[in-house]
Amino acid sequence: DGGITQSPKYLFRKEGQNVTLSCEQNLNHDAMYWYRQDPGQGLRLIYYSQIVNDFQKGDIAEGYSVSREKKESFPLTVTSAQKNPTAFYLCASSFQGFFNQPQHFGDGTRLSIL
Amino acid sequence: KQEVTQIPAALSVPEGENLVLNCSFTDSAIYNLQWFRQDPGKGLTSLLLIQSSQREQTSGRLNASLDKSSGRSTLYIAASQPGDSATYLCAVTTTSGSARQLTFGSGTQLTVLP
Numbered sequence: 001d002g003g004i005t006q007s008p009k010y011l012f013r014k015e016g017q018n019v020t021l022s023c024e025q026n027l028n029h030d031a032m033y034w035y036r037q038d039p040g041q042g043l044r045l046i047y048y049s050q051i052v053n054d055f056q057k058g059d060i061a062e063g064y065s066v067s068r069e070k071k072e073s074f075p076l077t078v079t080s081a082q083k084n085p086t087a088f089y090l091c092a093s094s095f096q097g098f099f100n101q102p103q104h105f106g107d108g109t110r111l112s113i114l
Numbered sequence: 115k116q117e118v119t120q121i122p123a124a125l126s127v128p129e130g131e132n133l134v135l136n137c138s139f140t141d142s143a144i145y146n147l148q149w150f151r152q153d154p155g156k157g158l159t160s161l162l163l164i165q166s167s168q169r170e171q172t173s174g175r176l177n178a179s180l181d182k183s184s185g186r187s188t189l190y191i192a193a194s195q196p197g198d199s200a201t202y203l204c205a206v207t208t209t210s211g212s213a214r215q216l217t218f219g220s221g222t223q224l225t226v227l228p
Contacts, residue, residue: 042218043216048215105158106157110155
């Protein structure tokens with residue numbers, strides 16, 4: 001079955017610690033995205049990548065970092081510089097260059113502070 | 115900057131009712147508008163995608179309309195069922211440089227009472 005896999009489902013971060021959220025897709029999509037969702041709010045874009053070895057900041061990139069070494073993978077690191085990391089993180093992917101194709105989403109990772 | 119608003123934030127209806135969810139956006143220069151469903155603790159599932167040149171899209175008991183000039187969309191759900199209970203988000207696609215981005219509303223939480 002094609003889809004997007006996010007892991008872990010739940011993650012806890014200690015003070016001063018960096019944590020990495022995994023996102024893998026087997027849909028052969030070129031573009032991948034990371035969103036943050038806070039309670040009662042819509043999704044906000046953290047980073048996106050249109051192609052391997054390239055990525056761009058979204059609206060709220062401060063305190064986060066990403067890499068795109070493989071087409072299938074787009075991990076997100078929440079660094080200690082992100083002072084309010086508690087949120088639900090969603091990864092998505094899409095075909096690039098096709099503006100009328102929907103984005104496909106994973107089931108999310110919920111990050112909390114210990 | 116594009117802003118998307120969804121009203122009401124929450125809605126509770128008895129089973130069998132027809133209902134309308136509203137979405138408005140500030141910049142009419144969009145490529146498309148999507149309606150998503152999100153179940154608690156899960157990712158997003160795309161329900162309907164309306165291209166900017168279209169007026170509406172239908173899928174089963176769902177009908178979405180788009181009035182680009184006035185910056186409005188509605189999602190009509192016919193004969194609501196308890197299984198329709200979820201949060202419904204709308205999102206518009208715009209371009210930022212060479213990339214396309216989704217801007218999300220904060221969602222309408224729907225509860226259908228048996």
